[in-house]
Amino acid sequence: MAKSLRSKWKRKMRAEKRKKNAPKELARLKQALNLDKKGEAVMTDMQEIATVVPADKIKKEGDVEMAELEGDDGKMDLDRKRNKKTLLDENGQYPAWMGQRQAKKLKGKRMAQKSGKGKKKKGIAW
Incomplete structure (x- = not known):
């Protein structure tokens, strides 16, 4: 699919639009990050918009969460017990993914x- 003249033209025009808008987009991104001469973002303006958390703190929290997950035996907790032969649960219901037929x-x-x-x-x- 996507080999018709119309789709080729649309792809070409989208590429042209990307070329045309790239400098504006880059300027807008730089303005949003408010980069100073060192290339580091000034966080004072960003703190008004969002909560700024240091990367070290996030990594430590991630390590703690991974340690908790490793303690798990890796099996899924299922609410319902299904009969493997009939696929019915204890209420006599079929799984949601099964069709009517x-x-x-x-x-x-x-x-x-x-x-x-x-x-x-x-x-x-x-």
Whole structure:
């Protein structure tokens, strides 16, 4: 896909627009960061807008969280217990990802096993 003349033209024009707007965008980014001559951002203006947290503090907190996660055995906590064969939970509900047709098919198999015989198949009876 995306090989039509119209899409080629649109891609070309978007590239032209990026070239044209790049200097303005760069100036706007620099203004937003309020860079001084050293190349470091002045944080006094940024503190009014957002909370400034040193990187060291964030790294330490991340290490603590990772240590807590490593203590876990790695298994998912499931609220509901499912029967692996029928895929039903304790309330008799199928999983959310299962479609109606598949659920109906599994229900038909369950009912056939319960009654001892299934639906009679259509076809030649000999």
